Amino acid sequence: MFLQGIIVAIALGAGSPAGQLAYLSGTEQDDLTVCIVDVATGTSRRIGPGKRDGAPAWSPDGQWLAFESEPEGGKRSIFVAREDGSGLRALTHAGEWNSQPRWSSDGKRLAYTTEGGDAKPGVTVYDLQTNTETRWGGTTVPLMRPVWVKNTALVAVGIVGAPPALSTDLFNLQDPKTLVKLVPATQQRYIEWAVEPDRKGKRIAYETNDGGDREIFVAAGFIIKDVSNHRSADWNPVWSPNDEWVAFESFRSGRRGVYRVYPDTQRVFPVAASEAYDNWAPTWSPDSHRIAYVSDREGQPDLFVTDVADGTTRRVTDSPVLDYAPAWRPEGKAK
Amino acid sequence: MKAILPLLALLLAANAWARGADGTLDLIRTPNDGIPALATPGATFDADLAAKGELRLVAPDGSARPLAVQWAERPGKRFRATCTVPADLAPGGYALELAAERTDRNDRAVYVFASFPKAYSVVHLTDTHVGREGADETLRKLVQRVNDAKPGFVLITGDLTDQGTPEQFQLFLDILKTCAVPTFVCAGNHDRAGLNYEHFYGPEDYMFRFGLDGYIVFDTKDSVIASDLGSQDADLYRYRRAIRSCRWSIGASHRYDPGMNMRAQITLFVDDPLNYLLAGHEHRAYDGPIPWGNTRLILTPAAKDGALRVLLIDDRITVLGPKSED
Numbered sequence A: 001m002f003l004q005g006i007i008v009a010i011a012l013g014a015g016s017p018a019g020q021l022a023y024l025s026g027t028e029q030d031d032l033t034v035c036i037v038d039v040a041t042g043t044s045r046r047i048g049p050g051k052r053d054g055a056p057a058w059s060p061d062g063q064w065l066a067f068e069s070e071p072e073g074g075k076r077s078i079f080v081a082r083e084d085g086s087g088l089r090a091l092t093h094a095g096e097w098n099s100q101p102r103w104s105s106d107g108k109r110l111a112y113t114t115e116g117g118d119a120k121p122g123v124t125v126y127d128l129q130t131n132t133e134t135r136w137g138g139t140t141v142p143l144m145r146p147v148w149v150k151n152t153a154l155v156a157v158g159i160v161g162a163p164p165a166l167s168t169d170l171f172n173l174q175d176p177k178t179l180v181k182l183v184p185a186t187q188q189r190y191i192e193w194a195v196e197p198d199r200k201g202k203r204i205a206y207e208t209n210d211g212g213d214r215e216i217f218v219a220a221g222f223i224i225k226d227v228s229n230h231r232s233a234d235w236n237p238v239w240s241p242n243d244e245w246v247a248f249e250s251f252r253s254g255r256r257g258v259y260r261v262y263p264d265t266q267r268v269f270p271v272a273a274s275e276a277y278d279n280w281a282p283t284w285s286p287d288s289h290r291i292a293y294v295s296d297r298e299g300q301p302d303l304f305v306t307d308v309a310d311g312t313t314r315r316v317t318d319s320p321v322l323d324y325a326p327a328w329r330p331e332g333k334a335k
Numbered sequence B: 001m002k003a004i005l006p007l008l009a010l011l012l013a014a015n016a017w018a019r020g021a022d023g024t025l026d027l028i029r030t031p032n033d034g035i036p037a038l039a040t041p042g043a044t045f046d047a048d049l050a051a052k053g054e055l056r057l058v059a060p061d062g063s064a065r066p067l068a069v070q071w072a073e074r075p076g077k078r079f080r081a082t083c084t085v086p087a088d089l090a091p092g093g094y095a096l097e098l099a100a101e102r103t104d105r106n107d108r109a110v111y112v113f114a115s116f117p118k119a120y121s122v123v124h125l126t127d128t129h130v131g132r133e134g135a136d137e138t139l140r141k142l143v144q145r146v147n148d149a150k151p152g153f154v155l156i157t158g159d160l161t162d163q164g165t166p167e168q169f170q171l172f173l174d175i176l177k178t179c180a181v182p183t184f185v186c187a188g189n190h191d192r193a194g195l196n197y198e199h200f201y202g203p204e205d206y207m208f209r210f211g212l213d214g215y216i217v218f219d220t221k222d223s224v225i226a227s228d229l230g231s232q233d234a235d236l237y238r239y240r241r242a243i244r245s246c247r248w249s250i251g252a253s254h255r256y257d258p259g260m261n262m263r264a265q266i267t268l269f270v271d272d273p274l275n276y277l278l279a280g281h282e283h284r285a286y287d288g289p290i291p292w293g294n295t296r297l298i299l300t301p302a303a304k305d306g307a308l309r310v311l312l313i314d315d316r317i318t319v320l321g322p323k324s325e326d
Helices: A002-013 B005-012 B135-151 B168-178 B196-201 B232-244 B262-271
Strands: A022-028 A033-038 A042-044 A054-058 A064-069 A079-083 A097-103 A109-116 A117-125 A132-136 A142-148 A153-160 A167-173 A177-183 A192-195 A204-208 A213-221 A223-227 A233-238 A244-250 A257-262 A266-271 A277-283 A291-295 A302-307 A313-315 A324-330 B028-030 B037-039 B044-049 B054-058 B065-066 B066-076 B076-086 B092-101 B103-112 B118-125 B151-158 B183-186 B205-209 B211-219 B248-255 B277-281 B286-291 B296-298 B307-311 B319-320
Touching: A022 A054, A022 B286, A033 A064, A033 A153, A042 A302, A054 A097, A054 A324, A064 A097, A064 A266, A079 A109, A097 A142, A117 A142, A117 A153, A132 B307, A142 A167, A142 A192, A153 A192, A192 A324, A192 B262, A204 A233, A223 B205, A233 A277, A244 A277, A257 A291, A266 A277, A266 A291, A266 A302, A277 A324, A291 A324, A302 A324, A313 B183, B028 B103, B037 B044, B044 B092, B054 B232, B118 B135, B151 B211, B151 B248, B151 B277, B168 B196, B183 B211, B205 B232, B211 B232, B232 B262
Parallel strands: B037 B103, B118 B151, B151 B183, B211 B248, B248 B277, B277 B296
Antiparallel strands: A022 A033, A022 A324, A033 A042, A054 A064, A064 A079, A097 A109, A109 A117, A117 A132, A142 A153, A153 A167, A167 A177, A192 A204, A204 A213, A213 A223, A233 A244, A244 A257, A257 A266, A277 A291, A291 A302, A302 A313, B028 B044, B044 B076, B054 B065, B054 B092, B066 B076, B092 B103, B118 B307, B205 B211, B286 B296, B307 B319
16 A cells, blocks of 8 residues: 555656646636646636636747636626736727637737627737737628737638528738638638647648548648548647647547647547547647646546656646636747 | 434435425436436436436326336446336336435436327427516416427427526426426526526536437527537537437527537538527527528527427428518
């Protein structure tokens, strides 16, 4: 028994992963709160106001967090706060519903989706130095879920066509006025979603139903590859910080699991997959060696971290409430 | 007095009634009178339980039949009991009773059919808003109409209550008890007061089959933050796959809005489109395509205003009731 205790202690101590995760915690949608947990110790602290907080995203230098929240009687707004919780403020918005903030790689601007009223959803860019909002991509095509390609351009999902034959296309927003289709149009109507560029801005991963079921595709210039090919759905690609791997969610085990693929060879490896419970929402550690994710293996959603090389898994949160949407804090400096 | 207390406790346990004293679910999560199990004699149904014990079906006359059960542990100290309906059990509605550390019982939880008909009808009610003045009386009259019509089952798509208080859920349940056919419910925005809905009905998303056809009942909530967080996305994908081979695949939700959770829309209306989606929320009638193309949206006006809709389901589906307002 004594020896067993020592072995357990060594196993927990050895290779305890360092780092911090921003995440959402709460008993239900209405009280979700942005928190930060230390991966090694499991110590957690509250950052957000806890008013339907959502979508935490770290600045590239890891000093600031952006997230959604709904102040009492107010709009759904983008908030920013320092990693210690200081400097919390809501951005001033023209639109009613602002969601899914993403930082430019220099940390000076945020892009997000703006909706509300009779206006079509669109992409807004907020300059944190001048505190001004600018609409990007015009108002012709409804645009959602923008992501930066380095500092200069955005990629967003656009809704095209007319009911009852809507579909989506990926658009490149090179400046506030220029909107260019990223993937060439075909005769078929495909629904593309969850677009993610790599850090260098050379390859773009996204999901599409081109090919029959939902797959992860990677586009590099004119070359587009299905990198996850499987008859079950593959969702939500996320590039590793070293731009070598794409983590994604797949149902190939029967339940939702986390997998990683090397896009050049299309070889897929499981990270956290089970026939009995779900694992989802992967986020990479800054060194690309570990992946944090949500798992309900203990009955309710908690955060776990798995070492991608040896599969060692560690539970990070163990609270009586629900924990979601982890975002691993970067260590680098803004470029 | 000390000697009487254990006796009293035993007596109370023996008489424990469905849903505990406050009307919320206890050891038996599902099936219940908002998410009943439908089965034929000799077939199986699953129960989601917080304890292991002896399970039996109790008929309205009080007679009980024990169930043969296969047990499986689930994450979170829960148990899935796969129960076999006795082959000689008479068709009808039954309570499910669990004798564990205490006795729990869910009335109107299991409905046994001699066989599932190929042609049948479904009543769609929505926005009952129990708690609003006059709404309970209107619902009682609608339930009487349902009992006269004898559909296969009733779908009630949210805003069951006006403010989602335990008292309003309790009143809604009391009225539902008078319904002679299975009743399936989902939550609406008015039912969202803390976790009251979950305490009274359990899961927000589920699927069931009625003979040849498959149904997915889900709650889109009323905010995009529902989209990328929890297990709903995965549940909907699995449910959709599970009813892929059905003759008709039909969704039921409180609300449809083109701005709702995009992942749910991709799963249910794009990649593998449902044939129909039944919804409410707007308190108006509509019958038309969902903007993605292949799913037909049927909106039914509010039950609190006395409205209901009937779907005649066979190799074609006929929608009866209020005419589309646009």
